[in-house]
Amino acid sequence: MNAAPNLAAIGALIGHPARAVMLEALNDGRAWTANELAMAAAVTAQTASTHLKRLVEGGMLVVEPQGRHRYFRIASSEVAEALEALEVLATRRGARPGLGAVRRDPITQARTCYDHLAGRLGVALTESLVAQRHLGEDDNGYTLTPAGARIMTGLGIDLTAVHQRRRMFARKCLDWSERRHHLGGALGAALTERLFELAWLKHFPRSRAVKVTRQGASGLKELGLALDPSS
Amino acid sequence: MNAAPNLAAIGALIGHPARAVMLEALNDGRAWTANELAMAAAVTAQTASTHLKRLVEGGMLVVEPQGRHRYFRIASSEVAEALEALEVLATRRGARPGLGAVRRDPITQARTCYDHLAGRLGVALTESLVAQRHLGEDDNGYTLTPAGARIMTGLGIDLTAVHQRRRMFARKCLDWSERRHHLGGALGAALTERLFELAWLKHFPRSRAVKVTRQGASGLKELGLALDPSS
DNA sequence: TCCATGCTTCGATCTGGATCGAAGTATCTC
DNA sequence: GAGATACTTCGATCCAGATCGAAGCATGGA
Known part of the structure; x- marks a missing residue:
């Protein structure tokens, strides 16, 4: 065959x-x-x-x-994952954001990658969650710490439902614009969905690009989460 | 951008x-x-x-x-992973091995998917390793149990080197011919490489298809590993 | 050195698929 | 019901890229 x-x-x-x-x-x-x-x-x-x-x-x-x-x-999320894998390759061969330059382009700042958050913001939130020990890292991806579980539950995320989804729980997703990881998988999707529901995030019109709302910025700040990746 | x-x-x-x-x-x-x-x-x-x-x-x-x-x-393994993701999609839309039929085609029996073992054999070994509790499963993929670590080390696999590779350790890789998972990631690659080194596996000429040698069959049997997936 | 083999480049030919104008079907609004 | 809008289908046109014969360059072996 x-x-x-x-x-x-x-x-x-x-x-x-x-x-x-x-x-x-x-x-x-x-x-x-x-x-x-x-x-x-x-x-x-x-x-x-x-x-x-x-x-x-x-x-x-x-x-x-x-x-x-x-x-x-x-x-399906399988289609999205295949597109994502190709995007990683495509960026490797294409023009890539300059290393030193700070890009102001909304897509690289923050965007949805199908059902989870990507770009600078996606990376920043992920790294912040790791730094605050809400997320751990293991051999295969991210893990959710007890403190992290409390944060997620506090945000209104049903973690049992997230665990039951037939996909990786907390995937290290290589971000094509940042060349660092952002949180993917069922947890990444649930968190992103919830942040949109809370109106902490909203889409630019007709675009994958995402902006943090004023209430989102203050809500995330209260949780100790950064909107910019550490250097 | x-x-x-x-x-x-x-x-x-x-x-x-x-x-x-x-x-x-x-x-x-x-x-x-x-x-x-x-x-x-x-x-x-x-x-x-x-x-x-x-x-x-x-x-x-x-x-x-x-x-x-x-x-x-x-x-790179990134290219291989992108191809793999597309293969999963491609098989979903293409002719798929019949559910009831037992396929004798060497490719679906056993093949290398870049650097790890796939097909019926890949799925069988993986499920067997899980059943024998050499591999565990967590939210994001497979984990290596202490018993599993002993098996791998006994086979001559340097687990420290495997852990240091910049990729997922033990990935649940959806097998496009079996629609079940086989072991991917750095561990899947190391095990497969070692089995070829031991001449327990060898390639059909000019093909991705793989056969188990006589000494391979007996070596794997000794480890309690099955060559056919459970139904 | 000569011949064979592996591989690349050049140029002419052909075709599959993208494209859009025209026309048709389905749904919505007044 | 009439007109507007959303979308699909049909058919003619065009072009980018695949293809291979011919030729050239590089390496290996006798």
């Missing part, structure tokens, strides 16, 4: 500029309409339609009709 | 049939010559040459000249 034909097919799905833009946009974890994706990719509605059809048939996206609108989103 | 152009470029590298065959072949962890890869992909040497050049420039492969021969191999 040879996997190469299907590997090539998946690669080809990702390997076209318009489709890559769409996948990137959808990696904010939200659902987008066909029209929004056409505009994001700077193609006509009919071109977007054929691309989206291929992405759905290829298992990368799922579509939900709501009246005249068709909402597309990434099909 | 938008990552889509580079994402599309990486996808396109993988997304061509001849190149996908080459990447698949190289995922056995060995180095192949340009001619061997041309034959694997059923293209002429000149076509292979242009493809290989693109894969090297794209950071997927590295090349080492040895006299007239040029040996290509996968550039």
Whole structure:
């Protein structure tokens, strides 16, 4: 049994500029309409339609009709993880944020990587949680300390439900813009979701980029969590 | 900063049939010559040459000249992990081994997935190590028990060196042919390498497929490790 | 040194897939 | 019901990239 034909097919799905833009946009974890994706990719509605059809048939996206609108989103966390792995490679070969430069670009500052927080903010929060000993590190990723469990529960996160999800609990996720780790896995997703629910985070319009709200900044400060990575 | 152009470029590298065959072949962890890869992909040497050049420039492969021969191999474990993540997706959408059928295909039986053992054998050994309590499981992957450490050390594996590698120690790696986990990470790689060194495993010629030698079967049996997954 | 082999480069040919104008279908709003 | 909007399908056009024959360069062996 040879996997190469299907590997090539998946690669080809990702390997076209318009489709890559769409996948990137959808990696904010939200659902987008066909029209929004056409505009994001700077193609006509009919071109977007054929691309989206291929992405759905290829298992990368799922579509939900709501009246005249068709909402597309990434099909699974497996798809997101594969895109993430490719992004790490893509950044290694592409232009990378200068080492010394402080980038002000909203995407590198803070963004959602499907369902968890990435960018400078993602790295900062993660490292802060480690420094405060809310997160430990073991051979395979992060662990949650008793103090960390109290913080999460205090924020309203149901840790039992998080443990029961069929994915890694607390993954060390290599951040493509920072080349350091941010918290992924079920815990990273739960924390990020909760911070959005609390309105401590919100999205820039039509973007993966994320900003910390005023109440978020003060809430995170109270927890002793930093908004900038240590140097 | 938008990552889509580079994402599309990486996808396109993988997304061509001849190149996908080459990447698949190289995922056995060995180095192949340009001619061997041309034959694997059923293209002429000149076509292979242009493809290989693109894969090297794209950071997927590295090349080492040895006299007239040029040996290509996968550039890093990050590349291998990205390919693996895509393979999981690719199998989900492609023809999948029938549930009830017992596949005799050497690739699904046992193969190397870059640097660790996969397929039925990889899953069997992993589950056996878990059943014998040589491996534990935690939130993020596998852990090595004291009994497991004795086994590994007894086999000649330097666990200190394994711990120092900059990658996950003992990863739960979803096997694309079995839809169950096999042992990946630095430990999976070290164990597999050692089993080849001991001549307990050997490759089918020019293939990712792996066979257990007679001494391997008896050595593994002595350790109480199964060659077939439990049902 | 000559011949064989491995590999790369060059240039011409071909094709698969992206693209968009036009048209059609479905849903929404007044 | 009419008009607007969202989206899909159809068909013609175009082009980027794959392909291989030919030629050239590098290495190995007799």
